[in-house]
Amino acid sequence: xxANTGQSSGGHTGVRIGNKVYHYQFFPDDIFHLVRExxxxxxxxxxxxxxxxxxLTRLDLKPNEISILESGLNxxxxxxxxxxxxxxxxxxxxxxxxxxxxxxKKISLRATAYLTPKKNxxxxxxxxxxxxxxxxxxxxxxxxxxxxxxxxxxxxELARIRxxxxxxxxxxxxxxxxxxGPYLKIRDILEGILFCQMxxxxxxxxxxxxxxxxxxxxxxxxxxxxxxFYQKQEEELLQILQDRDPGWAFSxxxxxxxxxxxxxxxxxxxxxxxxxxxxxxxxxxxxxxQEDKEAIAHLSKESVAMAAFARKNISxxxxxxxxxxQIWEDATNRAYELEQGLQGVFPIRIDSGKxxxxxxxxxxxxxxxxxxxxxxxxxxxxxxxxxxxxSKLKKLYPFQLFYKNCTTAIIEDIQNSFDSKxxxxxxxxxxxxxxxxFIPFYASYSVSNRWKNHGEHVFLSYRKRKLEEMxxxxxxxxxILKESSPLSSSFYKPNREDxxxxxxxxxxxxxxxxxxxxxLSAGLGATAIGVFTLPADLGKGFQKGIQSSFFSLPELxxxxxxxxxxxxxxxxxLPEQIYQFQDED
Numbered sequence: 001x002x003a004n005t006g007q008s009s010g011g012h013t014g015v016r017i018g019n020k021v022y023h024y025q026f027f028p029d030d031i032f033h034l035v036r037e038x039x040x041x042x043x044x045x046x047x048x049x050x051x052x053x054x055x056l057t058r059l060d061l062k063p064n065e066i067s068i069l070e071s072g073l074n075x076x077x078x079x080x081x082x083x084x085x086x087x088x089x090x091x092x093x094x095x096x097x098x099x100x101x102x103x104x105k106k107i108s109l110r111a112t113a114y115l116t117p118k119k120n121x122x123x124x125x126x127x128x129x130x131x132x133x134x135x136x137x138x139x140x141x142x143x144x145x146x147x148x149x150x151x152x153x154x155x156x157e158l159a160r161i162r163x164x165x166x167x168x169x170x171x172x173x174x175x176x177x178x179x180x181g182p183y184l185k186i187r188d189i190l191e192g193i194l195f196c197q198m199x200x201x202x203x204x205x206x207x208x209x210x211x212x213x214x215x216x217x218x219x220x221x222x223x224x225x226x227x228x229f230y231q232k233q234e235e236e237l238l239q240i241l242q243d244r245d246p247g248w249a250f251s252x253x254x255x256x257x258x259x260x261x262x263x264x265x266x267x268x269x270x271x272x273x274x275x276x277x278x279x280x281x282x283x284x285x286x287x288x289x290q291e292d293k294e295a296i297a298h299l300s301k302e303s304v305a306m307a308a309f310a311r312k313n314i315s316x317x318x319x320x321x322x323x324x325x326q327i328w329e330d331a332t333n334r335a336y337e338l339e340q341g342l343q344g345v346f347p348i349r350i351d352s353g354k355x356x357x358x359x360x361x362x363x364x365x366x367x368x369x370x371x372x373x374x375x376x377x378x379x380x381x382x383x384x385x386x387x388x389x390x391s392k393l394k395k396l397y398p399f400q401l402f403y404k405n406c407t408t409a410i411i412e413d414i415q416n417s418f419d420s421k422x423x424x425x426x427x428x429x430x431x432x433x434x435x436x437x438f439i440p441f442y443a444s445y446s447v448s449n450r451w452k453n454h455g456e457h458v459f460l461s462y463r464k465r466k467l468e469e470m471x472x473x474x475x476x477x478x479x480i481l482k483e484s485s486p487l488s489s490s491f492y493k494p495n496r497e498d499x500x501x502x503x504x505x506x507x508x509x510x511x512x513x514x515x516x517x518x519x520l521s522a523g524l525g526a527t528a529i530g531v532f533t534l535p536a537d538l539g540k541g542f543q544k545g546i547q548s549s550f551f552s553l554p555e556l557x558x559x560x561x562x563x564x565x566x567x568x569x570x571x572x573x574l575p576e577q578i579y580q581f582q583d584e585d
Contacts, residue, residue, distance in 0.1 A: 001013065001014070001046055001052050001053075001054045001055075001440060002052040002053045002054070002441075002461065002506075002563070003052075003440075003441075003560070003561045004050050004051060004052050004561060004562065004563045004565070005497075005498070005499075005547070005551055005561065005562050005563075005565075006050065006497065006565070007025070007026075008025075008406055009561060010405075010439065010440065010561075011407070011439065011440030011441055012046060012052070012406055012407075012440060013406055013407040013410055013411065013440050013443060013444070014042065014406075014410060015069075015073070015410055015414055016039055016042075016056070016581065017066065017069065017070045017073070018581065019038055019039045019040070019581045020036055020037070020038065020039070021035075021036070021037055021038070021039050021042040022034060022035070022036050022073045022077065022410065022413075023035055023042070023406060023410060024405075024406040024409045024410055025406065026399045029390070030394045031084075031393055031394055031397045032397040032398060032399040032404065032409065033080065033084075033397070034073075034076055034077050034080050034409075034413075036073075036074075036077050039578075039580075039581045040578050040579055043459065043577075043578045044574065044578055047459055047460075047461055047462065047578070048462045048566060048569055048574065048578070049565060049566060049567055049569070050563075050565055051461045051462050051463050051563045051564055051565055051566050052461050052563065053458060053459065053460050053461040053464060054458070054459045055444050055456050055457075055458055055459075056456065056457045056458070056459060057444065057447055057448050057451075057453050057455070057456050057457075058453060058454040058455065058456075058457065059426070059451055059452065059453050059454075060426065060452040060453050060454050061426055061452070062426075065418075065423070065426055068417055068418060068423055069414060069417050069418070071417070072413070072414075072416070072417025072418075073413060073414075073417060075173060076172060076173065076413055078175070079172060079173060079174065079175055079176065080172070080397065082175060082176050082178075083169070083176050083393055083396075084393075086167065086176060086178045086180075086389065087386070087389055087390055087393060089178075089180045089183075089184070090180070090382070090385055090386040090389055091386055092183070093180060093181070093183040093382050093385075093386070094379070094382040094383045094385070094386045095108070096183055096186075096187065096382075097375065097378045097379040097382045097383075098379050098383075099362075100158075100369065100375050100378070100379070101372075101375045101376055101378075101379040104362075104364070105364060105369070106362035106363060106364050107190060107362060107363060107364075107365065108360040108361070108362050109187070109190055109191050109194055109360060109361065109362075109363055110187075110191065110250050110253065110358045110360055111191075111250055111253035111254045111257060111357055111358045111359065111360075112191065112194050112253060112359075112360065112361045112363065113206065113209055113359040113360060113361040114205065114206055114209050114210075114253075114256075114257035114260070114261075114274050114357065114359065115198050115203035115204060115205060115206060115256065115257065115260065116203055116204060116205075116206040117201055117203050118204075118206075119203070119204025119205065119206070120202055120203075120204055121202050121203060121204035121205065121260065122202075123259065123260055123263050124198065124199060124202040124203060124204070124256075124260075125202045127199065127234065127237075127256075127259070128140070128199050128200075128202065130234065130238075131199070131238065131241070134238055135238065135241065135242065139241070140196050140199050140200060141200070143192070143196055143241070144193060144196035144197070144200065147189050147192045147193045147196065148193060148366070150189060151186070151189050151190070151193070151365070151366075151367040151368070152366060152367060152368050153368060154368050156186075156367065156368055157182035157185055157186050158182070158186065158367070158368065158369060158370060159368065159370055160182075161181070161182060161378055162181065162182075163181055163381055163382070163385065164178075164179045164180075164181050166178070166385060166388065166389055166392075169389075169392040169393065169395075169396050170396075172396060172397070184246065184247075185246075188246065188247065188248065188249050188250075189249075190249075190363075190365055190367075191249035191250055191253060192248070192249035192252075193365060194249075194253070194363060194365075195249055195252050195253055195256065198253075198256065199256075204260070205257075205260040205261065205263075205264055207264075209274065209275045209359055210261055210264065210272050210273065210274060210275060211272070211273050211274075211275055211332060211333060211336040212268075212270055212271070212272050213270060213271040213272075213273075213307070213311075213332050213335075213336070214270050216270075217269045217270055218265065218266075218269050218270060218271060219315065221315050222271075222311075222314070222315055223266060223269075225314065225315075225317065225319070225320040226262050226265055226266055226320065227266065228319060228320060229262060229320040229321075229322075229325055230259060230262045230263065230266070232321075233255050233258055233259050233262065233322075234259060236255060237252060237255040237256065237259070240252050240255065250358070254356070254357050254358070257274050257357055258274060258325075258357065261273055261274050271311070271328070271332065273328075273329045273332050273333060274329070274357035274359075275333065275357070275359060276329060276330065276333045276355035276356060276357045276358075276359075277333065277337065277349040277351055277355060278351060278355075278358060278359075279359070279360060281349035281350060281351045282349070282350050282351065283347045283348070283349060283350075284296070284341065284347055284348040284349075284350060285347050286344065286346075286347055289341055289342065289344075289347070289348060291496065292495075292496045293342070294493075294495075294568075295495055295496065295567055295568065296338065296341065296342055296348070297342060298567070298568045298570075299338055300335070300338035300339055300341075300342055301570075302570065302571055303331070303334045303335040303338050304335045304339070305571060306331050306334075306335070306571075307328075307331040307332050307334070307335040309331075310327050310328050310331040310332075311328060311331075311332075314327075314328055326354070326356075329355070329357075330354065330355045333355050334355070337349055337350075401438075402438050403432070403438070405438055406440075407437070407438055407439070407440045407443045408432050408437070408438050408443075411430055411432075411437070411443060411447070412432070415429050415430070426451065426452045427450050427451035427452045427453075428450040428451070429450070430443070430446050430447070430450060459577060461506070461563060462566045462569065463491070463492065463504070463506070463507075463563065463564065463566070464506070464507060465575060466483075466491050467483060467507060470483065483504075484503060484504055484508075485502055485503055485504065486498075486501065486502070486503075486504065486564060487502060489504075491566075492564055492566065493566075493568050495565065495567050495568070497565050497567065498564055498565055499523075499526075499544040499545070499547040499548040499551075500522060500523070500526050500544060500545075500548055501519045501522060501523070501548050501551075501552070501562060501564075502518055502519060502522045503515040503518055503519055504563070504564065505519070505555050505560045505562070506560050506562075506563040509558060512555050512558050512559075512560065513555065513556050513557070513558060515555060516552050516553075516554075516555025516556045517556065519548065519551075519552035519555060520549055520552035520553065520555075520556070522548060522552075523545055523546075523547075523548030523549030523550075523551075523552050524545070524549055525545075526541065526544060526545030526548055526549075527542060527545030527546055527548075527549055528545070529541060529545070530542030530543070530544065530545045530546075
């Protein structure tokens with residue numbers, strides 16, 4: 001993958017198996033993540049948004065060799081994924097004991113914010129009647145009594161805390177089995193008590209934590225699908241209460257909230273969903289929204305289109321299942337968030353993960369607590385465990401520019417996958433000891449020459465693809481000159497991600513140093529102007545000028561890094577090549 005400004009500015013490397021791509025990225029948690037995503041998403045991010053050309057080398061592997069490679073990479077991915085889950089559990093455990101150690105003793109419980117005692121719900125009353133019919137008239141009262149008895153006991157889990165040993169972090173291939181201790185059971189009990197209270201007191205839907213798609217009313221087909229899904233959710237909720245597997249209370253709270261949202265949808269005739277962005281979502285401030293309103297407006301338009309597309313597909317289903325409902329709920333949440341943010345109602349929340357309704361509210365629940373000095377010890381130990389695990393994870397998954405970067409890491413993983421199965425590697429291995437293979441384009445050259453392959457295929461960057469199309473539709477020197485500059489280009493739009501530069505250099509070679517001198521001069525000029533605007537823009541202009549000058553320097557010696565980015569590309573303009581591997585296993 002070509003270089004460009006931003007993340008992986010020196011280039012990038014990944015391996016595709018079927019429609020899945022494995023590649024490494026350095027995350028804000030200071031951990032080098034092995035990412036597994038669809039080729040569609042990978043190509044959209046790198047080839048379109050980041051405007052990079054990629055060279056795809058198709059390896060000549062037998063079916064059993066592909067299986068070995070995929071198995072090895074999946075294991076590395078799942079081991080790291082479990083490590084990150086363990087870290088998240090330790091963070092939540094640490095927060096739990098911090099809350100217990102606070103003067104208020106109020107505990108944050110998941111998915112408890114959607115219903116409120118301030119409103120009475122006929123639905124909760126109906127569900128309570130159905131529950132009595134199917135599980136017994138005393139089921140909820142007995143369940144609540146059992147849970148409260150357990151948490152009020154002087155011998156409850158808090159009275160006999162034993163922090164289990166952290167899993168070893170000495171191998172990237174050893175699955176980190178981890179018993180998080182009594183915290184998860186305590187949380188289950190507390191969330192279960194709240195669930196029982198909601199049913200007993202017939203709490204109603206808090207509409208402040210719902211979103212409504214008021215643009216288009218529900219069709220008769222959509223109403224039919226939602227009514228069927230309502231019945232299915234109620235049946236599943238009853239099953240959750242019967243089984244009471246670990247995590248049952250959270251699942252029950254989510255189902256109860258969704259049932260209320262579905263009933264509200266049916267009553268008002270428009271789709272209503274629970275607000276699903278988590279409390280720790282990344283925030284785009286109002287100031288940033290105003291500074292980059294054009295980009296936010298573009299994202300909002302695309303998100304609305306995606307929500308409409310999801311809704312259209314759902315209307316064609318025979319039956320609405322939880323997976324499709326969750327996609328609809330997720331897409332509508334994202335579209336609504338951007339629309340409200342553009343209107344200046346509140347800052348915009350963003351989250352790259354799947355949106356599951358889990359908005360929290362704090363509650364004071366009666367329970368037997370140890371002495372304060374013991375709670376302080378628990379809080380201190382849990383925080384130390386979180387920090388220790390995080391520190392060891394950073395050492396287990398480090399990023400080093402020359403020895404452990406996105407290229408060396410994935411190539412070593414590929415080669416090691418065959419070593420672990422004692423299978424001969426199909427080709428000559430790359431040794432990273434004293435070589436230039438840590439550079440992506442040089443590594444690509446080595447792969448083509450050392451590993452068995454069927455040849456290379458080039459996937460052009462967005463701009464080069466548009467230039468190729470232009471050369472066929474409107475050839476001539478005028479078009480070439482017009483598209484040579486970001487200032488006059490018909491398909492490039494300036495954006496906050498890119499610094500100022502007057503000439504593109506990614507599609508030329510012999511004239512690159514001359515263009516580079518022009519870009520460098522412009523960068524130095526922007527830097528000088530930035531000095532005078534420091535008090536007004538807090539150094540943003542100066543920083544952009546420095547960046548412009550820095551990325552112009554390689555161009556003086558025929559090397560190009562900067563290519564410009566394209567965050568405003570509408571979905572309808574995406575090339576079909578992005579989806580070329582969707583049907584591959």
